Amino acid sequence: MADRITLQIARYRPEQESEATFDEFDVPCPKDWVILDGLNHVKDQLDGTLAYRWSCRMGICGSCGMTVNGEPKLTCATFLHEYAPGPIRVEPLRNFPVIRDLIVDIGDFMRKLVTVKPWVVRDEERPLAAGEFRQTPDEMDEYKQYSMCINCMLCYSACPIYGLDPKFLGPAAIALAQRYNLDNRDQGSGERMEVLSEHEGIWGCTFVGECTKVCPKHVDPAGAIQRYKLTAALESMKSFFLPRGA
Amino acid sequence: MQAMHHGDLYTDYHPRWLRRHVSTYWWLEKRSYFAFILRESTCLFVAWFAVYLLLLIAAVVDGPDAYARFLAWSASPWMIVLNIVSFALMVFHAITFFDAAPQALVVHLGHTRVPGPVVLIGHYAAWVVASAAVIWLLTRAS
Numbered sequence: 001m002a003d004r005i006t007l008q009i010a011r012y013r014p015e016q017e018s019e020a021t022f023d024e025f026d027v028p029c030p031k032d033w034v035i036l037d038g039l040n041h042v043k044d045q046l047d048g049t050l051a052y053r054w055s056c057r058m059g060i061c062g063s064c065g066m067t068v069n070g071e072p073k074l075t076c077a078t079f080l081h082e083y084a085p086g087p088i089r090v091e092p093l094r095n096f097p098v099i100r101d102l103i104v105d106i107g108d109f110m111r112k113l114v115t116v117k118p119w120v121v122r123d124e125e126r127p128l129a130a131g132e133f134r135q136t137p138d139e140m141d142e143y144k145q146y147s148m149c150i151n152c153m154l155c156y157s158a159c160p161i162y163g164l165d166p167k168f169l170g171p172a173a174i175a176l177a178q179r180y181n182l183d184n185r186d187q188g189s190g191e192r193m194e195v196l197s198e199h200e201g202i203w204g205c206t207f208v209g210e211c212t213k214v215c216p217k218h219v220d221p222a223g224a225i226q227r228y229k230l231t232a233a234l235e236s237m238k239s240f241f242l243p244r245g246a
Numbered sequence: 247m248q249a250m251h252h253g254d255l256y257t258d259y260h261p262r263w264l265r266r267h268v269s270t271y272w273w274l275e276k277r278s279y280f281a282f283i284l285r286e287s288t289c290l291f292v293a294w295f296a297v298y299l300l301l302l303i304a305a306v307v308d309g310p311d312a313y314a315r316f317l318a319w320s321a322s323p324w325m326i327v328l329n330i331v332s333f334a335l336m337v338f339h340a341i342t343f344f345d346a347a348p349q350a351l352v353v354h355l356g357h358t359r360v361p362g363p364v365v366l367i368g369h370y371a372a373w374v375v376a377s378a379a380v381i382w383l384l385t386r387a388s
Binding site: 012014015018019020070094095097098099105138141160163164206207208209210212213220222223226227229230 | 262263264265266268272273275276278279282286346349350351352357359
């Protein structure tokens with residue numbers, strides 16, 4: 001195995017250039033180095049002006065998502081040696097406006113996320129004295145998979161629908177809405193339905209399925225969306241045949 | 247770098263944001279995107295079979311002459327080619343549809359969730375049963 005590997009890193013310096021360019025860096029390639037280690041090496045040793053996001057280094061914070069050889073990846077969970085002998089092309093996440101180098105503007109996702117109310121909604125808050133909400137393991141299993149989402153936005157980067165129609169609510173926001181819809185402590189599914197059942201909500205999805213393939217936490221947003229389509233269709237049938245809500 | 251006071255640099259419409267547009271040929275960029283487009287476009291051939299079935303019913307309703315004309319029309323080489331191609335693409339459509347079903351369809355039996363492969367087998371079983379019923383109808387009539 002080669003002990004070094006070339007990183008081709010996308011650079012975008014808005015004060016100097018109007019298009020992205022690529023810089024090449026030769027970095028060490030020990031077996032335990034991930035792409036993020038390579039980027040940190042570049043930043044520390046070769047070019048301190050390189051801009052990218054990272055925090056936890058362990059697949060929890062969801063900050064270091066980038067496009068690696070055309071695929072959306074968490075760079076902290078993608079080993080350099082998997083791409084030997086290289087070169088490795090590192091670009092910012094697709095489908096988002098680029099602010100600088102490998103940093104994208106995530107504001108669109110953040111604004112969409114709050115519209116689906118990703119928290120436990122109660123008709124009436126229970127007093128603290130009433131104690132905790134009890135939940136059985138079966139009840140928790142209903143939503144646990146969707147709760148693993150770390151908001152890394154790899155799914156948005158992989159979704160061609162979001163790329164073509166930026167108004168689309170997107171995979172992670174819908175999966176997180178389902179995380180709360182399927183939680184038996186939650187009573188907000190009716191409020192979320194208004195946002196989710198819009199054209200730019202679940203019906204924007206054509207089930208390409210790439211979001212599920214690239215998800216580093218196995219959340220399966222595509223499954224969540226299709227499940228919700230079934231729920232929404234049943235609900236609208238119910239309201240059509242039983243207008244008084246029998 | 248300009249000073250970042252008043253939030254001037256942080257607006258949605260900042261001219262220096264680099265925005266890349268999705269190519270018209272995005273579906274050629276990845277094998278999985280192409281498979282998706284292929285799956286979606288095969289629905290045209292599914293629609294063709296629905297139209298073909300309606301034409302068949304219309305011919306049967308119009309009497310023996312119309313039915314004979316329909317059969318002669320169906321026996322023309324280009325119709326045979328079209329129907330063979332449509333059949334192959336419809337099978338592709340059905341298989342890819344079934345493959346996607348376990349992801350969309352979550353079935354519970356009591357407290358246990360029916361595993362995905364079982365949902366998939368259920369679809370194929372329903373396909374076999376429906377096909378057997380059609381074959382039974384056809385062979386019984388003759």
